[in-house]
Amino acid sequence: MTQTRLHFTTGKIEAERIFAALELAFEDEGLPIAVLEVDEDQDIHEVSLYADGDVDTVEARVKDILAGLALSKPVEREVLPDIDWVARSLEGLKPVRAGRFFVHGAHDRRKRHSGELAIEIEAGLAFGTGHHGTTSGCLEMLEKVVRREHPRNALDLGTGSAVLAIAVAKLAHIPVLATDIDPVAVKVAAANARLNHVKALIETVTAPGFHHPIFGRRAPFDLIVANILARPLMRLAPQMAGHIALGGSIVLSGILERQRDAVISAYVGQNFRHVRTLYREGWVTIHLKH
Numbered sequence: 402m403t404q405t406r407l408h409f410t411t412g413k414i415e416a417e418r419i420f421a422a423l424e425l426a427f428e429d430e431g432l433p434i435a436v437l438e439v440d441e442d443q444d445i446h447e448v449s450l451y452a453d454g455d456v457d458t459v460e461a462r463v464k465d466i467l468a469g470l471a472l473s474k475p476v477e478r479e480v481l482p483d484i485d486w487v488a489r490s491l492e493g494l495k496p497v498r499a500g501r502f503f504v505h506g507a508h509d510r511r512k513r514h515s516g517e518l519a520i521e522i523e524a525g526l527a528f529g530t531g532h533h534g535t536t537s538g539c540l541e542m543l544e545k546v547v548r549r550e551h552p553r554n555a556l557d558l559g560t561g562s563a564v565l566a567i568a569v570a571k572l573a574h575i576p577v578l579a580t581d582i583d584p585v586a587v588k589v590a591a592a593n594a595r596l597n598h599v600k601a602l603i604e605t606v607t608a609p610g611f612h613h614p615i616f617g618r619r620a621p622f623d624l625i626v627a628n629i630l631a632r633p634l635m636r637l638a639p640q641m642a643g644h645i646a647l648g649g650s651i652v653l654s655g656i657l658e659r660q661r662d663a664v665i666s667a668y669v670g671q672n673f674r675h676v677r678t679l680y681r682e683g684w685v686t687i688h689l690k691h
């Protein structure tokens with residue numbers, strides 16, 4: 402079923418009060434609610450509630466709750482793409498070829514052609530078997546970028562199964578920081594790094610965006626890849642600029658074709674230059690340079 406994200410920004414203290422009130426009000430329906438720190442210095446926090454079914458009624462209830470807390474504010478809507486991430490991760494029955502990469506499950510180890518770089522994935526509950534157009538687009542783009550630019554350190558933000566971090570580690574033999582907001586994905590990522598014999602190169606961390614002390618130690622990165630959705634990518638543009646090395650590259654995906662120009666504009670506004678776009682199954686993968 403299509404999900405709609407109802408969201409608005411507020412300060413930290415208000416966000417905590419609103420979160421508690423929403424959790425109580427929507428306890429029976431079990432609607433997911435999240436608070437994300439957008440900008441610590443300016444005290445901007447984003448509250449999101451994920452609704453399906455009768456979104457108008459849910460929105461009216463959210464507005465009533467805000468009014469009850471004397472915190473009336475405009476509530477925005479984002480209709481999320483209709484993707485079943487988990488079902489996608491479990492459909493990894495057939496191997497996938499993207500550029501030089503051969504992404505496969507344990508049962509297809511022997512199908513690798515000579516010259517291909519094999520990535521074995523046990524996706525479990527993490528996204529990233531290579532079957533989705535965003536992942537295969539990133540794999541193809543990463544191959545081109547690594548071959549031309551020889552990065553010395555990389556970040557895979559939103560690593561899921563770690564498929565992209567493993568691809569970079571195998572191709573470039575460089576340290577890769579692999580992060581995800583979801584602790585389950587981070588466990589799967591670490592297991593896949595071990596399975597592919599690149600554990601020494603890949604460090605896994607649970608972190609939303611760039612909120613973790615490790616970034617202070619590991620940045621700036623020569624290469625950042627982030628396959629998350631368009632909206633969070635646009636919000637992260639200033640922080641991407643703050644963590645990329647001069648002349649470094651970023652590869653972005655999780656972006657629908659119609660969202661491409663808005664994402665590019667957000668990054669051009671942060672002194673990035675658009676290099677190329679790959680189109681795969683209605684999704685785009687974008688390469689930008691700083």
Ligand SMILES: C[S@@+](CC[C@H](N)C(=O)[O-])C[C@H]1O[C@@H](n2cnc3c(N)ncnc32)[C@H](O)[C@@H]1O
Pocket residue numbers: 527528529530531535536539558559560561562563564565580581582583586608609610628629633655
């Ligand atoms: C579409 S999956 C991509 C997985 C893998 N990198 C690939 O390309 O197949 C997006 C991943 O990003 C994570 N994610 C979403 N928003 C994030 C954020 N703000 N910070 C870190 N990870 C995030 C999700 O938990 C999910 O595992």
